[in-house]
Amino acid sequence: MEFNTRHILVVDDVINNLKITAHFLKEAGYRISLAQNGTEAMRILEIEIPDLILLDIMMPGEDGIELCKRIKKVDYLHEIPIIFLTAKNQTEDLVEGFNAGGVDYISKPYKHEEFLIRVKNHCELAFAKKKIVEMSKTRDKLYSIIAHDIRSPFASIIQSLDLISADLIDKNSQTFIDLLDDLKGRSNATYSLLSNLLEWTKFQSDKINIKAQQTNIHQVVTECITLLKGNAKMKNIEISQYTSNIDVAFCDEVMIHAVIRNLLSNAIKFTPENGKISIRSAHQNSTIAISVKDTGIGIAQEIIDKIFNKDEHFYSLGTNNEQGTGLGLLMVKDFVTRNLGSLSVSSTLGVGTEIILTLPVKH
Structure with missing residues (x-):
C-alpha cells in the first residue's frame, strides 16, 4: 500500500495540536483534512470518506467520544477506524472510548516514531479489512x-x-x-x-x-x-x-x-x-x-x-x-x-x- 494515497482526518479543538499532528503526517506523506469540532468533521465526512480518523477526546461541547458514537451510527462511515488522541490515560476514559467504537489511543505529547507506526498499522489493517x-x-x-x-x-x-x-x-x-x-x-x-x-x-x-x-x-x-x-x-x-x-x-x-x-x-x-x-x-x-x-x-x-x-x-x-x-x-x-x-x-x-x-x- 502506498501511504501517500491514504487520507486521514484529524479532529482537535486546539489549533497548535492540529499543526503538530498535520506536520507529522505530511512529513510521512499522508493526505490530511483538519477539523476543530464535530460539525466541521461531519461536513468533511459528507464530502470524502477518509481511511483513518484521529480524534481528540477532550473537546468543548460535543467531546470525542460522543462524536465517535455519531460517526459509528452512519452506515457508510461505520467501518472507518478511529484512534483517540488524549492527554489523559485514565482507564475509565479509554474503556468508554473503546466501547464507543475506537480502535486505539495515542497519548499527548506524541512520541514521533510511535505515533507514525500506530497510524501506519491501522491504515494497513483498515485496507486489509476492506479487501477481505x-x-x-x-x-x-x-x-x-x-x-x-x-x-x-x-x-x-x-x-x-x-x-x-x-x-x-x-x-x-x-x-x-x-x-x-x-x-x-x-x-x-x-x-x-x-x-x-x-x-x-x-x-x-x-x-x-x-x-x-x-x-x-x-x-x-x-x-x-x-x-x-x-x-x-x-x-x-x-x-x-x-x-x-x-x-x-x-x-x-x-x-x-x-x-x-x-x-x-x-x-x-x-x-x-x-x-x-x-x-x-x-x-x-x-x-x-x-x-x-x-x-x-x-x-x-x-x-x-x-x-x-x-x-x-x-x-x-x-x-x-x-x-x-x-x-x-x-x-x-x-x-x-x-x-x-x-x-x-x-x-x-x-x-x-x-x-x-x-x-x-x-x-
Whole structure:
C-alpha cells in the first residue's frame, strides 16, 4: 500500500495540536483534512470518506467520544477506524472510548516514531479489512452465479441427453434436430459463462500486473468478430467493422480482448434476427473510442445500473432465449477501469444500444 494515497482526518479543538499532528503526517506523506469540532468533521465526512480518523477526546461541547458514537451510527462511515488522541490515560476514559467504537489511543505529547507506526498499522489493517470484505462479496457473487446460472443449464443438458440415450426421440425428426440445436446453444452459453468467471476471478487481485502495451485495436476487433461470427450467423445478424489498422491503444491486450468480446457477444445476444451491429473506432486527442452499436431490444436505465453493480445479481434472456447473467458487463467495467479507460452506455428500448469504450493511446 502506498501511504501517500491514504487520507486521514484529524479532529482537535486546539489549533497548535492540529499543526503538530498535520506536520507529522505530511512529513510521512499522508493526505490530511483538519477539523476543530464535530460539525466541521461531519461536513468533511459528507464530502470524502477518509481511511483513518484521529480524534481528540477532550473537546468543548460535543467531546470525542460522543462524536465517535455519531460517526459509528452512519452506515457508510461505520467501518472507518478511529484512534483517540488524549492527554489523559485514565482507564475509565479509554474503556468508554473503546466501547464507543475506537480502535486505539495515542497519548499527548506524541512520541514521533510511535505515533507514525500506530497510524501506519491501522491504515494497513483498515485496507486489509476492506479487501477481505470485497473478496467476500466476490465469492458470494460467484456462488450465486454458479448456483443459478451454471447448475440450471447443466441440469437441462443432462435431461436432454437422457432423452436421447433412452431413444425416446426419433433421431430423424425435426424435434431431434431442434433438441441438438438447443443443446449446442446451452453448451456454448455455459462455456462462455465459465470462461468469463475464470477471467474475472483471475484479475480480482490487486497484485495482478496490468501488462499494458501498444495494442492494435483493429486486430483485436477483427479477432473478436471472427470468434463470434457463428453466433451472429445463426440469427442472420450483420456485423460491420469500421476500424483502421493504425488504431492503437495503450492497454492490456488480454483484458481488452475480453472486453470487446463480451460487448460484441451481448450485442448479438440482445439483437433480434436480421438485425445489425457496427463496431467503430475514432481518435479523440490522447484517447481512442471504440463503439459497439446494435439494433437490439435496448436496456432500461434501472437495468443498466444493476448489471454494472457488483452487489447485484442480475440475469436476463436474449432475443432467442440465450442465457445471460450480467457478469460479462460487470467484468467489462472492472477491466476497463484497470486499464485507465472509461465506459458509457446509451440505450433506447426497442431501438438499440451503443456502448462506447475509451482507452488511452499512450502510456
